[in-house]
Amino acid sequence: MEFVIKISQFLLSLSLLIILHEFGHFLPAKAFKTRVEKFYLFFDVKFSLFKKKIGDTVYGIGWLPLGGYVKISGMIDESMDTEQMAQPPQPWEFRSKPAWQRLIIMLGGVTVNFLLAIFIYIGMSYYYGDIVLPIDNIKDGLLIESTVANKAGLLTGDKIIAVDGEPIKNFSEISEKVLFGKKVTIERDGKESTVTLPEDFLSQLLDSKEKRFINLREPFVVVEVPDTSFNKNSGLKKGDIILGLNDYKTKYADQVKDGLEKFKGQQVEAKVLRDNHDVVVPLSISDDAKLGLVYASNSTPKTLEALGYYKYETKEYGFFESFPVGLKKAKDRLTSYWDQLGAIFTPSTGAYKGVGGFKAIYDIFPDFWSWQVFWSITAFLSIMLGVLNLLPIPALDGGHVMFLLYEMVSGRKPGDKFMEYAQMVGFIILIALVLFANGNDIFKAIFN
Known part of the structure; x- marks a missing residue:
């Protein structure tokens, strides 16, 4: 399911974008009395799933969901209809x-x-x-789980206040700005400093295959105490939030992990929050710093606010x-x-x-x-x-725009043969880019 x-x-979004994009070409073409021969959602290589001709235009759905197209008369496009281009220009054609x-x-x-x-x-x-979390409302810093980020100089508990000199206003801005930034201004233990990220920081993150990067510090919430757990008779219940191990305070899940390392192989008294009351339960910690239970630290903004961890702003x-x-x-x-x-x-x-x-x-x-x-x-x-369609690559809209601007500035129209060759080169570039992008998907699926 x-x-x-x-x-x-995926298909609904893709179909909507393709149809509206192609309508963007179709409507002005019709407005300028230019004949549109085909209007297709997806590509109809060899055959169509559906097609119907209305007026001069065949509307259809292809079987290959890699895009869509409109075929405009008298235009050198992916159809490479050189026979039509060899005929004298007609008033309804794009080239006229x-x-x-x-x-x-x-x-x-x-x-x-x-x-x-x-x-x-x-x-x-x-x-x-909008529901936003202002950076000023994050009192105890952020969770930095990435070893690559740690090596670069970012640590759990750091407050990220600016990237490349641009102040951070909301939590939602942080990850993306850091990923593509160079200098990160942090506050650690009340002091400001600057962390300079390596140029290949993003490359290192991708190579590390780490799924988590910068997140909010959240509570350790018990989801389940399995029957097979060595703590099944401890009295710990679903929904409990671990706030301390012996005298070690564990407001956040990352602190619980540190506490488990500190007390591994021991019996501890855990302070937990249950139904807004503090309860003490005995817990055993294994030699490999485990509790033998299922936990979560992905609370909703509403839950985190109710627990007093963060104050969100609703706009x-x-x-x-x-x-x-x-x-x-x-x-x-x-x-x-x-x-x-x-x-x-x-x-x-x-x-x-x-x-x-x-x-x-x-x-x-x-x-x-x-x-x-x-x-x-x-x-x-x-x-x-x-943005991708505006790239100045022949076969993309941006390539056609580039040649049209040249024509408007110079007063000279590129020849049909030149345009045919340019279209072929652009098509090869596009195929290479598509193969590279989807090849990356396959590579990651196999080796990650």
Whole structure:
């Protein structure tokens, strides 16, 4: 069932983005009386799952879910229809239209992608609002579980107050800024200092295969005391929060782990919080510092606030207030993704190791259905699709835009033969990028 939920979200999001992107080309093409021969969701290599011709356009669904396309008459695109291009230009063809109209048609897809993201962020701001954790409300610092981060100089209990000189306002900003930052300003034991991250910090994290990086310090909550546990008769119950081992205070789960190392092989008195009351229970700690029970430290904001660990801020926005908030979120995500691309194309950072294909996108979606999470991911993917399509690679929208701008500035239109060769080169580059990204997915699936 979990697979069905994940794949349903993945396909729904992908289909929505593809259809709207292609409509971004389709609508201005129709407005400028340019014939659109095909409008396809997914690729119809050899055959289609569905197709129907309405007017001059065949609408269809292909079987290969790697994207979609519109085939515009008189345009050198992935169809490589050289026979049509050998005929005299017709008034309804793309090549017969003024350069400014062709530019609008080519920019239509990415424009829709960016507008869609803005629309989603505005809608989410209005409907859901925001729950944020101000950095000033994190009194005891953060949980830094990564050995790579520890080696770089970041330790559990550190307060991260700025990255590259830019102050951190909310907890949600920290991980991404640190991943792509250079200098991290921390507060440790009341003193400020600067940690300089190695240039290949991200590469080291990826190579380490560590799944956790920077998180909130959370309580040690007992989930289950199995019948096979050597502490099954201790009196410990589901929902208990361990606050101390003998005289060693353990407000957070990481402190419990330290306490287990401190008292391994011993019998201790554990102070636990149960139904808002302190209770003492005897616990045995094994020689390998284990309690023999199941615990969790992934409490919800509501739970953490109720326990007095953190104070979150809930922000609600009126209809008109949601517009600048949504615009800022879209701008921040766009800037963030652009920074990520910059890191990916800088080999020394090793960020290219984290590039993923369709499997990586699929993995982003949760195994439960949440419209809030779905729309948030879809908005980000829309920005990602828009940015990637603007890359100046022939065969992408950005490649066509590059040649159109050259034509508008120089007054000279690139020849059809040149465009055919450029399209072939661009297609080869795209195939290489797709193989690399999806090859990364396969590599990680096998060796991780």
